[in-house]
Each structure stands twice: as structure tokens, then as C-alpha cells.
Amino acid sequence: MSALPPALVAAIERIADVDELLVALDFDGTLAPTVDDPASARSHPDAMAAILALEDLEKTRIALVSGRSIGNLASVARLPDSTILVGSHGAEFRFGGAVSGPELDGDERKMLDRLYAAVETVAARYPGARTERKPAGSGLHTRMSSPADADAARADALAAVAALGPSSGITERYGKDILEFTVREADKGTALDVIRHRTAASAVLFVGDDVTDEDGFAVLSGHDVGVKVGPGETAASHRVADPQAVAELLALLAGLRERKAASPR
Ligand SMILES: [Mg+2]
Numbered sequence: 001m002s003a004l005p006p007a008l009v010a011a012i013e014r015i016a017d018v019d020e021l022l023v024a025l026d027f028d029g030t031l032a033p034t035v036d037d038p039a040s041a042r043s044h045p046d047a048m049a050a051i052l053a054l055e056d057l058e059k060t061r062i063a064l065v066s067g068r069s070i071g072n073l074a075s076v077a078r079l080p081d082s083t084i085l086v087g088s089h090g091a092e093f094r095f096g097g098a099v100s101g102p103e104l105d106g107d108e109r110k111m112l113d114r115l116y117a118a119v120e121t122v123a124a125r126y127p128g129a130r131t132e133r134k135p136a137g138s139g140l141h142t143r144m145s146s147p148a149d150a151d152a153a154r155a156d157a158l159a160a161v162a163a164l165g166p167s168s169g170i171t172e173r174y175g176k177d178i179l180e181f182t183v184r185e186a187d188k189g190t191a192l193d194v195i196r197h198r199t200a201a202s203a204v205l206f207v208g209d210d211v212t213d214e215d216g217f218a219v220l221s222g223h224d225v226g227v228k229v230g231p232g233e234t235a236a237s238h239r240v241a242d243p244q245a246v247a248e249l250l251a252l253l254a255g256l257r258e259r260k261a262a263s264p265r
Helices: 006-015 045-055 071-077 105-121 148-160 190-197 213-220 243-262
Strands: 021-025 061-065 084-087 091-097 099-102 130-134 135-141 171-173 178-182 203-208 225-229 238-239
Touching: 006 135, 006 203, 006 225, 006 238, 006 243, 021 045, 021 091, 021 190, 021 243, 045 243, 061 190, 071 084, 071 091, 084 190, 091 190, 099 105, 105 135, 105 148, 135 148, 148 178, 190 203, 190 213, 203 213, 213 225, 213 238, 225 243, 238 243
Parallel strands: 021 061, 021 203, 061 084, 203 225, 225 238
Antiparallel strands: 084 091, 091 099, 130 135, 135 178, 171 178
């Protein structure tokens, strides 16, 4: 028997029946259980199988929508070129294998170099802190730091970035064990609008676990379905416990969608 809530099963049954379906999925903590080494994160095998089954169907598009850079996301997700990838929360896109964005201007590029240096200087002072260079920003990872060090590193990084000046154009965002700064603002809500338009989707299923996914849930409407993974406040109408349940949800959707494709009305 399925462990999915009945209301969610009903919502999946409804969305499986739409004409053009877009399945948009966060990666870390949603498809892939969280691990200490981000490079070794992999989708739950059942989720992977369901995604590949959905990829094979007509009028069904899969998109991964992540805070990782596109290159980083592609290396851990290991999905075909037909899968749409959205990286850096929407600063980068990959459609049909072709990557676009973020196309920074000269001032943004200069500011990005200063941002890398500022965040990396701070991270070097705290045990366990790690930085990630992204095409339009810098991430400060604190999963391996003590809570006290993580708090201090974040405060220190905020101060260092503030010192780059009020006109730096840099914005920050908080995620699970990460504080990110970017010279080019992007969010998953805007990203979902772009891929919804690009795929001419009749409805969107969006699944995510982090605070940054709330921007995505906020733009859902009509026949769309939003699913929050794990605890925490959310704008999504449905919730599941973990990536195992996400895999179950995707398997259910793939089965229903395959049946629909086999008997078109
Ligand atoms: Mg996540």
C-alpha cells in the first residue's frame, strides 16, 4: 500500500491526465538524500527509474530546478540531454543540452571576483566551512561546521560582503546549511515561469524541500501541484516525508501517465 496521503494521490491522478505536463523537481533533499559530500549525491534509484520512464513519454517534460550550477547539477543528476536543467536557482538553463546564462556584464564579473575572494577569505577562518564558486555567485557551505562556527561564519560573510559596498548589487539567500551570495538575482519562481512558458505546459508538478523552493510553490496555480518534502512552513498544498516518498510519488505518476499514453482519448 502506498504511504502517500490520499489527497496527494488524488492530485497526482488529476495531474497525470493533463495534456502537456511539466514535472519540475528540486535535486538535493528531494530526489537525492542529503549527504556530507555534495559531489556524491545521487537520485533515489526508484526516482531515477520513474524520471527515465516519464522522459520516454510524449507531452511530458522533466526539469531539475536546483541551486547548484548547471555543470555541477549535470554531473550528479546523470540524466539525458532531453531533461531540462535549471541551475543557480534560475540564473542558468539547459534546454536540449544547450546551456544559457547568466551572461554577466563587465561590472558584474568584476564584482563576482571580489565576492569569491571575500567569501573564501571568511571560509578559511572556520573549521568545516567550504565555499562553492557559481557562475553568478558564491556559496558558503556550513554543513560540516559546528553550529557556533556556522553562525559565526555566516555573520562574518555577511559583514565581508556588506563591505563590498551598498552599490555592489549583491543579494543573499539562505538555504539548508548554505548562505549564498549572487551578483545576478534569480529565484525558482521566475525559473518555473520560464520553463512553463518554454514547454507550453498545461500544468506543473513541483517538488522541493528547502526554503528556496518556496518561490516555486508561490507561482503555482490552477491545476498545478506543489509538494513540500520534509518539515517546515510551506506554501505547497501537499507534503511528503522524504526522498523515498518522492520516489514513490514519481513512480505513481509515471505509471498513470504511461497508462494515459497507451489509451489516448
Ligand atoms: Mg533541496
